[in-house]
Amino acid sequence: DAMVIQNPRYQVTQFGKPVTLSCSQTLNHNVMYWYQQKSSQAPKLLFHYYDKDFNNEADTPDNFQSRRPNTSFCFLDIRSPGLGDAAMYLCATSKGSPSPYNEQFFGPGTRLTVL
Amino acid sequence: GQNIDQPTEMTATEGAIVQINCTYQTSGFNGLFWYQQHAGEAPTFLSYNVLDGLEEKGRFSSFLSRSKGYSYLLLKELQMKDSASYLCAGMDSNYQLIWGAGTKLIIKP
Numbered sequence: 001d002a003m004v005i006q007n008p009r010y011q012v013t014q015f016g017k018p019v020t021l022s023c024s025q026t027l028n029h030n031v032m033y034w035y036q037q038k039s040s041q042a043p044k045l046l047f048h049y050y051d052k053d054f055n056n057e058a059d060t061p062d063n064f065q066s067r068r069p070n071t072s073f074c075f076l077d078i079r080s081p082g083l084g085d086a087a088m089y090l091c092a093t094s095k096g097s098p099s100p101y102n103e104q105f106f107g108p109g110t111r112l113t114v115l
Numbered sequence: 116g117q118n119i120d121q122p123t124e125m126t127a128t129e130g131a132i133v134q135i136n137c138t139y140q141t142s143g144f145n146g147l148f149w150y151q152q153h154a155g156e157a158p159t160f161l162s163y164n165v166l167d168g169l170e171e172k173g174r175f176s177s178f179l180s181r182s183k184g185y186s187y188l189l190l191k192e193l194q195m196k197d198s199a200s201y202l203c204a205g206m207d208s209n210y211q212l213i214w215g216a217g218t219k220l221i222i223k224p
Contacts, residue, residue, distance in 0.1 A: 040123075040216060040217070040219070041216050042119070042202070042214035042215055042216045042217065043158070043202075043214050044214075045211065045212070088155075090157055090158070103148070103160045103163065104160070104212070105160070106157035106158050106159070107157055108156065108157050109155075109156070109157050111155070
């Protein structure tokens with residue numbers, strides 16, 4: 001089945017130790033998104049790619065970086081995780097250009113714990 | 116500014132009907148989405164409204180009033196598996212989703 005896959009599902013890291021989260025998709029969608037979601041809060045958009053065109057949200061901290069080496073894969077790098085970065089990180093994709101008619105498909109998420 | 120408001124938590128009884136309200140303010144408007152999110156899982160798409168009125172999809176219906184900046188999600192014949200958070204999201208003029216914090220729906224037998 002076509003899907004959005006995130007690895008790992010659970011990630012534990014130490015304060016300040018870089019960590020990379022990965023997302024892959026078999027939907028062949030043009031757009032990929034990274035969201036951060038803390039408990040009982042709305043998902044917060046960090047970045048999105050339309051093909052290779054990178055779009056950074058204005059309030060995304062510099063500590064967060066992203067890479068999209070090809071259509072199928074996208075990575076979220078957290079350079080120096082702090083305790084406040086503990087959250088669920090959701091990857092989503094949508095087909096074609098961002099538009100109302102292209103719903104977003106979410107991966108299962110990676111729950112990040114920072115010790 | 117952009118904002119989505121929805122109740123934090125609601126409780127309903129199995130077999131009953133529940134309506135979850137959402138009010139929105141977005142810079143431009145390209146539609147209103149509802150997603151379901153079970154605890155610890157990713158959101159899954161439920162419905163999309165861009166024109167005024169009611170969209171029905173099985174046990175779930177969604178309503179939109181653009182003039183009032185208001186939407187609701189109606190769930191009928193509630194089942195225990197409907198216990199989840201329901202996220203309202205408005206799409207702005209840049210096609211970005213502005214998310215609400217979600218309404219946690221608790222279903223009691």
